[in-house]
Amino acid sequence: MQTMSLVVIGSVAYDAIETPHGKRERTLGGACTYIALSSSYFTKTGIVGVVGEDFAAQDRDWLAEKGVDLLGLEQVPGKTFFWSGLYPANMNDRKTLQTDLNVFADFQPKLPPSYLGQPYLFLGNIQPQLQRDVQRQMKQVRFVGGDTMNYWIRDYRADLLSTIRHWDFLLINDEEARMLSGEHNLRRAAQKILDMGPNTLVIKRGEYGAMLFRRDSLFMVPGYLLEDVFDPTGAGDCFAGGFVGYLAERGFDLRNGHFDVHELHRAVIYGSVMGSFCCEQFGVERFRTLTREEIDQRFAEFRRFTAF
Amino acid sequence: MQTMSLVVIGSVAYDAIETPHGKRERTLGGACTYIALSSSYFTKTGIVGVVGEDFAAQDRDWLAEKGVDLLGLEQVPGKTFFWSGLYPANMNDRKTLQTDLNVFADFQPKLPPSYLGQPYLFLGNIQPQLQRDVQRQMKQVRFVGGDTMNYWIRDYRADLLSTIRHWDFLLINDEEARMLSGEHNLRRAAQKILDMGPNTLVIKRGEYGAMLFRRDSLFMVPGYLLEDVFDPTGAGDCFAGGFVGYLAERGFDLRNGHFDVHELHRAVIYGSVMGSFCCEQFGVERFRTLTREEIDQRFAEFRRFTAF
Numbered sequence: 001m002q003t004m005s006l007v008v009i010g011s012v013a014y015d016a017i018e019t020p021h022g023k024r025e026r027t028l029g030g031a032c033t034y035i036a037l038s039s040s041y042f043t044k045t046g047i048v049g050v051v052g053e054d055f056a057a058q059d060r061d062w063l064a065e066k067g068v069d070l071l072g073l074e075q076v077p078g079k080t081f082f083w084s085g086l087y088p089a090n091m092n093d094r095k096t097l098q099t100d101l102n103v104f105a106d107f108q109p110k111l112p113p114s115y116l117g118q119p120y121l122f123l124g125n126i127q128p129q130l131q132r133d134v135q136r137q138m139k140q141v142r143f144v145g146g147d148t149m150n151y152w153i154r155d156y157r158a159d160l161l162s163t164i165r166h167w168d169f170l171l172i173n174d175e176e177a178r179m180l181s182g183e184h185n186l187r188r189a190a191q192k193i194l195d196m197g198p199n200t201l202v203i204k205r206g207e208y209g210a211m212l213f214r215r216d217s218l219f220m221v222p223g224y225l226l227e228d229v230f231d232p233t234g235a236g237d238c239f240a241g242g243f244v245g246y247l248a249e250r251g252f253d254l255r256n257g258h259f260d261v262h263e264l265h266r267a268v269i270y271g272s273v274m275g276s277f278c279c280e281q282f283g284v285e286r287f288r289t290l291t292r293e294e295i296d297q298r299f300a301e302f303r304r305f306t307a308f
Numbered sequence: 309m310q311t312m313s314l315v316v317i318g319s320v321a322y323d324a325i326e327t328p329h330g331k332r333e334r335t336l337g338g339a340c341t342y343i344a345l346s347s348s349y350f351t352k353t354g355i356v357g358v359v360g361e362d363f364a365a366q367d368r369d370w371l372a373e374k375g376v377d378l379l380g381l382e383q384v385p386g387k388t389f390f391w392s393g394l395y396p397a398n399m400n401d402r403k404t405l406q407t408d409l410n411v412f413a414d415f416q417p418k419l420p421p422s423y424l425g426q427p428y429l430f431l432g433n434i435q436p437q438l439q440r441d442v443q444r445q446m447k448q449v450r451f452v453g454g455d456t457m458n459y460w461i462r463d464y465r466a467d468l469l470s471t472i473r474h475w476d477f478l479l480i481n482d483e484e485a486r487m488l489s490g491e492h493n494l495r496r497a498a499q500k501i502l503d504m505g506p507n508t509l510v511i512k513r514g515e516y517g518a519m520l521f522r523r524d525s526l527f528m529v530p531g532y533l534l535e536d537v538f539d540p541t542g543a544g545d546c547f548a549g550g551f552v553g554y555l556a557e558r559g560f561d562l563r564n565g566h567f568d569v570h571e572l573h574r575a576v577i578y579g580s581v582m583g584s585f586c587c588e589q590f591g592v593e594r595f596r597t598l599t600r601e602e603i604d605q606r607f608a609e610f611r612r613f614t615a616f
Contacts (some may be wrong), residue, residue: 090492184398187533208516209530218613221526222517225495263615305526306614308573 004044004069006248007115008035009134010124011050011104012073015283016084019231027283030081031124036232037287038241038274040067041295043248046115048072052079052103055211060099071112078103091229109134122240125149128156128163133165144168145198145241155181168254171240194307199254200264202243204236212268219265221306224276231282235275236284242274243267252256273298312352314424314556316343317442318432319412320381327539335591336355336367338389339432342542345595346549346582349603351556354423355396356380357430360387360411379420386411391446397538399475417442430548433457436464436471443474450561453477453506455548465497473505476562477547481512482513508572510551512544520576527573532584538588542585547564550582551575581606
């Protein structure tokens, strides 16, 4: 496999999920897991996370088989982060039933020396201060960005703003964009967020697709139309993995002064492709069989159904 | 101007509208009005509708100036159809405050002789039986379709089904597609609706864009991202006008055996363009200044922001 290029920080968890199509009592989850599973189809990915003593050897083995570098996955006394959620018939408005942070409550990302010189960094949704600490350690980063959530936007605003000021891209959903900017209209919201630092903003809209904003350009893509949405858990994280993974694969470099904005657009398409595959089975199950060939076929399908 | 080519049937009305941006007590409205105003940028359009004695000469004159053929607009004793609605801050879930059908309650479409040989026909949302009667009279139609609404889907289902069986296209919104098909998932819904007769189904999704389904192809486009949505009234009808108007302009002909499916895709883009302009001012006001050049510029903008 390729030498490592992308570092991903975030949660590794076990999930209990119920959707109209069935349920799973305990399945591998967590944002970092989904992002890395997705990005590893494009580039060698190393993760930074923490799990408890209950983390199964077979899950660790499977991630390693998928090519994910686990040097940064710390195992400590206690239990792994556990989340459980329920999706109603229309699959929107999922309800969180339980969130046990467990060992994730005291997560202090520790970067192995081999991670420090990597060029791509995705900072998953954790405390903004910790995201900043990680970024500060990675001095050769060429393209860095991440995710956040309503909790940090509301209660850690100043901290979050001083973190994203140094990001190339921010990747959030429409409600988070509205909350962060105070604007309902997404075009206005995007302008305000670009003023906060990131030169690239990706807004995910679930089944309705995604948008990419830069000062001088806009890109939009509709969502992939699945016949069955089995389980949307992790779809947004898989989008992130496809987006940043594709750019890492291409050696995308904003800082060299001449880059092709269409590469960013294609990264949004690969993000959409990965998010759509994620929904086809429960939890991370789709990644047990998914091939790069299928991914590229669906990319081509996006070209066909958006051509005019 | 060109010789007439498109006939549009439907309501001509006065509307009272209130949005977060302001209000209008009485402004020209009705589906047929919006459709014809929109399509008249592409092809000579004749309307079939009914108004009361209160219909203002200046409104008639303005429609005529815009190139709309009014031979089929009957004026009868009584009052013109009146609708009033209120939009909340987020612009979704508009509330109908009042619907006075007035002379529209007894609408019996009467086609002037000059309309009977026209090649394009859009059957706006009226009683399915009346839509069928009109279609039967127009024996040289090359491309015919229309719109409907929840009321006919629910209470006149058999009648509606025997009407749309003979249509080339059906143009409805996502909720109507779900109601008509009994399927929540739009891909499945579309397959069921294509089984009902139309070879082309366009599903409008408001701010989220539109989709076009045929047996062997799918096309999707995101919505145009406006900075201010002033008033969404009529946007779906303007979409319809742009869609069918563009195809009429191009001489699109499904029946000659070889046609370019990309023309249908471009028609969806023109529909989206016209819907987006409609939202920029109250009621039909945007059409007082809108030029074909602006329309083609926005079409080009759609190309740019969907290219990858």
